Amino acid sequence: MxxxxxxxxxxxxxxxxxxxxxxxxxxxxxCGPTVYSDTxxxxxxxxxxxxxxxxxxxxxxxKVRYVRNITDVGHLENDADEGDDKILKKARLExxxxxxxxxxxxxxxHRNMEQxxxxxxxxxxxxSGHIIEQxxxxxxxxxxxxxxxxxxxxxxxxxxYNEKYEYGKLSxxxxxxxxxxxxxxxxxxxxxxxxxxxxxxxxxxxxIMRWPSPWGEGFPGWHLECSAMSYKYLGEVFDIxxxxxxxxxxxHECEIAQSTAAHEKEPVRYWMHNxxxxxxxxxxxxxxxxxxxxxxxxxxxxxxxxxxxxxxTVRFFILQAHYRSTVDFSNEALQAAEKGLQxxxxxxxxxxxxxxxxxxxxxxxxxxxxxxxxxxxxxxxxILLSHLFEAVRIVNSVSDGSAKLDEKGIASLKDLLNVFxxxxxxxxxxSAGKEDEELTxxxxxxxxxxxxxxRGKKDFAASDKIRNELNKxxxxxxxxxxxxxxxxxxx
RNA sequence: GGUCGGUUGACCGAGUGGCCAGGUAGCGGUCUGCAAAACCGUGUACGGCGGUUCGACUCCGCCACCGACCUCCA
Numbered sequence: 001m002x003x004x005x006x007x008x009x010x011x012x013x014x015x016x017x018x019x020x021x022x023x024x025x026x027x028x029x030x031c032g033p034t035v036y037s038d039t040x041x042x043x044x045x046x047x048x049x050x051x052x053x054x055x056x057x058x059x060x061x062x063k064v065r066y067v068r069n070i071t072d073v074g075h076l077e078n079d080a081d082e083g084d085d086k087i088l089k090k091a092r093l094e095x096x097x098x099x100x101x102x103x104x105x106x107x108x109x110h111r112n113m114e115q116x117x118x119x120x121x122x123x124x125x126x127x128s129g130h131i132i133e134q135x136x137x138x139x140x141x142x143x144x145x146x147x148x149x150x151x152x153x154x155x156x157x158x159x160x161y162n163e164k165y166e167y168g169k170l171s172x173x174x175x176x177x178x179x180x181x182x183x184x185x186x187x188x189x190x191x192x193x194x195x196x197x198x199x200x201x202x203x204x205x206x207x208i209m210r211w212p213s214p215w216g217e218g219f220p221g222w223h224l225e226c227s228a229m230s231y232k233y234l235g236e237v238f239d240i241x242x243x244x245x246x247x248x249x250x251x252h253e254c255e256i257a258q259s260t261a262a263h264e265k266e267p268v269r270y271w272m273h274n275x276x277x278x279x280x281x282x283x284x285x286x287x288x289x290x291x292x293x294x295x296x297x298x299x300x301x302x303x304x305x306x307x308x309x310x311x312x313t314v315r316f317f318i319l320q321a322h323y324r325s326t327v328d329f330s331n332e333a334l335q336a337a338e339k340g341l342q343x344x345x346x347x348x349x350x351x352x353x354x355x356x357x358x359x360x361x362x363x364x365x366x367x368x369x370x371x372x373x374x375x376x377x378x379x380x381x382x383i384l385l386s387h388l389f390e391a392v393r394i395v396n397s398v399s400d401g402s403a404k405l406d407e408k409g410i411a412s413l414k415d416l417l418n419v420f421x422x423x424x425x426x427x428x429x430x431s432a433g434k435e436d437e438e439l440t441x442x443x444x445x446x447x448x449x450x451x452x453x454x455r456g457k458k459d460f461a462a463s464d465k466i467r468n469e470l471n472k473x474x475x476x477x478x479x480x481x482x483x484x485x486x487x488x489x490x491x
Numbered sequence: 492g493g494u495c496g497g498u499u500g501a502c503c504g505a506g507u508g509g510c511c512a513g514g515u516a517g518c519g520g521u522c523u524g525c526a527a528a529a530c531c532g533u534g535u536a537c538g539g540c541g542g543u544u545c546g547a548c549u550c551c552g553c554c555a556c557c558g559a560c561c562u563c564c565a
Contacts, residue, residue, distance in 0.1 A: 033565075034563095034564085034565095040565085043565055045565060046565050171494085171495090171560075171561085172494060172495070173493095173561075174493095174494090243565070244565035245565085246559075246560070246565065247564080249561070250561090250562090275559085276558090276564095276565075277565085278559095281557065283558080283564085287563060287564055320504060320513085321504060321505085322504085325497090325504080326497080330502080330503075332502055332516090333503045334503095336502070336504095336515035337503080337514075338515095339515055340514045346528090350529095380505080380506095382504060382505050382506095382512085382513070382514095383505060383506080385505095385514080386505075386512055387512095387513085389513055389514070397529085397530065399530095400529055400530060401530095402530060
């Protein structure tokens, strides 16, 4: 299978031609959310970025296995020994079972993803469902001498690992520097070195998320799940690993260390990292308290929002920037995106009504090539969109006669718009059919008002015509004392 | 403090050693009874200062400012 897709590999810091290990198969692992709170705008970025990758690889006829996990245990507030599990903390706060918290926010995440038209992954494994696999990995690491047990917890020995392998290669960090720069956290006594990280944590007596293990009752560390689950579903070495840039260190670095140490192989061939969404120039994050949840985006119910923005407006907004750039939230930018999206959708509707000419004055094949080039250049969605607007310009020109297309050209143009807009960028036409009921009501009000004017002027010919014509299409008007009612005639 | 990245026109946002991004808004025109839409045209954009070059927004150096990561974060 040939393709010309180049992706920026965070590991080499270069664009590389994508060649999967076992064509026609392609394996992708992306870090999903920790489900302890509402899904926010920031979550939409990786979801959409890797949705585009998933869709494009499928379009190129790869058999893609896309694994995106749900973290439902093990994500600690910090690396200190008494660091709380995020989910556990939330459960205590809301007086819920931890798994009730997980269910609630996982459902929200799924609902929001569906609204954004993000395709579900092939497999969506949960950390809590892979405790055995995680323990197996720990055993392997202990046997190979890359982990040590202290007081019922197990830690990864970064220094030992760094003797044979290179810790920090993904994030460009050098262990010596890390050592001197690590901030001192309370309660790190158990670890041999501050940059060692937990594979298994002993559960305190009051800790309710706990599993038995050879090292005592406890729970897995955060970094471990991704190594265990990617290995289980994609193998020792797989093609693409994605996630947010903020996960590069320490999460992905630790993942590489765990997997490499256990399997003696580099686990990932292409690392891809999406950039952050900022608000007023700062990262949007729960911990900064400046985030907007997706439900708020869609309803407009947040002081930072001047209006509601539809899921497709949000998707289009995100696609207008390249995934490796930061994109700054503002109402003006969202409003511009809303208008742009409308223009694109209207253009596609117009494309369906074009009349063919005998010959063509524009070349659609060239444009198609450009669209592919844009996608092949590290998923350059903003450039692709600019080409789609060029396509829309052609549509409108043909529509008002300043350009001509033959039947084949029109078919090709329509196909291009459909494939790239809907299949690959995953946009959809939200206005189609949506507000029909509301529109009908408004139209009827206008018609009834016109008829009232006619009757006021004793123009009964006009008023009767309105009533009769409506009758013909199954709408019955009823003149009452206090106004006019209408209903559909049940034919 | 360390590491990395950014600074593009009214706003958002691509990109490149010499030519065009694109969207939104503005202005002028075509069309139209009026309007809208659409189409055409339009704006001396590339943080500052030097350097390399026939030519730099694009390469190099310095400076300023902003941000990310180094602790959890998509």
